[in-house]
Amino acid sequence: MRKANIQDEIAVNKLKSAVLIVFVVLFLLFIGWVLGEVYDPTMAYFFLALAGIFSFFFVFYSYYNSDKIVLRSVKARPANKKEHAYLMNVVEGLAIAAKIPVPRIYVMETDAINAFATGRNPENSVICVTTGMMKKLNRSEIEGVIAHEMSHIQNYDIRFATLVAVLVGIVVILSDMFRRNLWFSRGSREEKESSSSVLLIVGIIFALLAPIFVKIVQLAISRKREFLADASGAYLTRYPEGLASALEKIAKEEGIIKVNGAVAPLFISNPLKARQISNLFSTHPPIEERIKVLRGM
Amino acid sequence: MLLWVLVVLGLVAFVFIYYINRILILSNRIENSRSQIDVQLKKRADLVPNLVETVKGYMKHEKGVMEKVTKARENMLKAKTTEEMDKADKSLAGALKTVFAIAENYPNLKANENFMMLQEELSGIENKIAYARQSYNDSILLLNTLVSTFPGVVFAALLGKRKSKYLEIEEKEKKPVKVEF
Numbered sequence: 001m002r003k004a005n006i007q008d009e010i011a012v013n014k015l016k017s018a019v020l021i022v023f024v025v026l027f028l029l030f031i032g033w034v035l036g037e038v039y040d041p042t043m044a045y046f047f048l049a050l051a052g053i054f055s056f057f058f059v060f061y062s063y064y065n066s067d068k069i070v071l072r073s074v075k076a077r078p079a080n081k082k083e084h085a086y087l088m089n090v091v092e093g094l095a096i097a098a099k100i101p102v103p104r105i106y107v108m109e110t111d112a113i114n115a116f117a118t119g120r121n122p123e124n125s126v127i128c129v130t131t132g133m134m135k136k137l138n139r140s141e142i143e144g145v146i147a148h149e150m151s152h153i154q155n156y157d158i159r160f161a162t163l164v165a166v167l168v169g170i171v172v173i174l175s176d177m178f179r180r181n182l183w184f185s186r187g188s189r190e191e192k193e194s195s196s197s198v199l200l201i202v203g204i205i206f207a208l209l210a211p212i213f214v215k216i217v218q219l220a221i222s223r224k225r226e227f228l229a230d231a232s233g234a235y236l237t238r239y240p241e242g243l244a245s246a247l248e249k250i251a252k253e254e255g256i257i258k259v260n261g262a263v264a265p266l267f268i269s270n271p272l273k274a275r276q277i278s279n280l281f282s283t284h285p286p287i288e289e290r291i292k293v294l295r296g297m
Numbered sequence: 298m299l300l301w302v303l304v305v306l307g308l309v310a311f312v313f314i315y316y317i318n319r320i321l322i323l324s325n326r327i328e329n330s331r332s333q334i335d336v337q338l339k340k341r342a343d344l345v346p347n348l349v350e351t352v353k354g355y356m357k358h359e360k361g362v363m364e365k366v367t368k369a370r371e372n373m374l375k376a377k378t379t380e381e382m383d384k385a386d387k388s389l390a391g392a393l394k395t396v397f398a399i400a401e402n403y404p405n406l407k408a409n410e411n412f413m414m415l416q417e418e419l420s421g422i423e424n425k426i427a428y429a430r431q432s433y434n435d436s437i438l439l440l441n442t443l444v445s446t447f448p449g450v451v452f453a454a455l456l457g458k459r460k461s462k463y464l465e466i467e468e469k470e471k472k473p474v475k476v477e478f
Contacts, residue, residue: 085414089421096333097428099326238431 006155013156017163021059024167028055066162067119067126074259076106076128087134090143091127094150097236103127103153112255116266117149118162125153132255137246144243148268151232157225161266169262223285230290234297244294251287316452323440330433337426338386345370348415355406359399365392393419430464437461
């Protein structure tokens, strides 16, 4: 039964990743077209072609380097056998349990308790934990957290989540740039034809929508998959209490990690908020609920 | 008419290939899981000489324990079947546990960097063995379910596959260790 579930999750995650890529390419083409129409309608095709080339290379690059981009953005460093013997042993052990290759292991220097997994598939995956986690959690709790991350890797959650983080991260930057350009070029365009003012409005609407769009995608990747990874993680360790008590400690925690908003949903608990208050727009499900589910297993 | 015959034959062939493949893949997976266990058992045995060397200077009065460890390791290296290997490993694991329990009485040994590293490594391996066994049993569960339910049972008979035996897994050690001298 369990295996069938995981196969379904893998299929869904691969499909979602593919859809996301198509969506991002179309989005970039759209931007190219809008830019072309705004600046010089006779060059629209040129802009479109430019956007096409750019989006191709961008998506290609992101797909193969998303894990490195994320690791660099959170300033993580590789773990070594000397300092992190226990961590490496736990990861290796759980990789055996999950029947996947051993992920690369990274640490982030911070007091907060947190962890995330990234990569594009189990063969190219990374688990990253904070030094605060290694200090403040006991062994069965650490095992619980690592097992949770291992499940994200096993069912290809990492591919979709990391792609969202990287591709959406750039969408935020792009829409920012676009918005700024709109304000700058305004004066010069007023002498031009008035038809472009329609496009101007479209552009403004679009720029206003971008952050909301980002938020929605962030929501799309987080909530349910955390529960699923909790369950599969507990299945790996056969000890749900480990993760439950780890989450309890995380919930009581005050630590914040300043990370890019786009990578925040990758973490086991929201790194940007000290206390977890749930609402429609929170990126993570309420920890209390996750603990309750785990304790009920 | 001929078309229908072909369609039915095609379907039968498809089902046939699917089940035979499935059984073979799952059997392979069991073998892989088994070799995962063996790899870890070997790693554990390989660390024993290191441990003996490190402990030698400190534990002068407990020669017997170290001899037990060495003996268990030798048995393991001699083992030919997996059953023999598992059995030898069981006594090795027990003996190692005793060593670490006794080490509690030797503060100098406990502070030895080499010893600490070995202890971490060995407890890591212990953990990995537990996970490898769990994964082995998971693989067996999948195959057993397949070969004991219809229609898998038919194809299993064709291939001569029977249900495999599960490994006995000890409960995770949460109890205090019993020390034998």
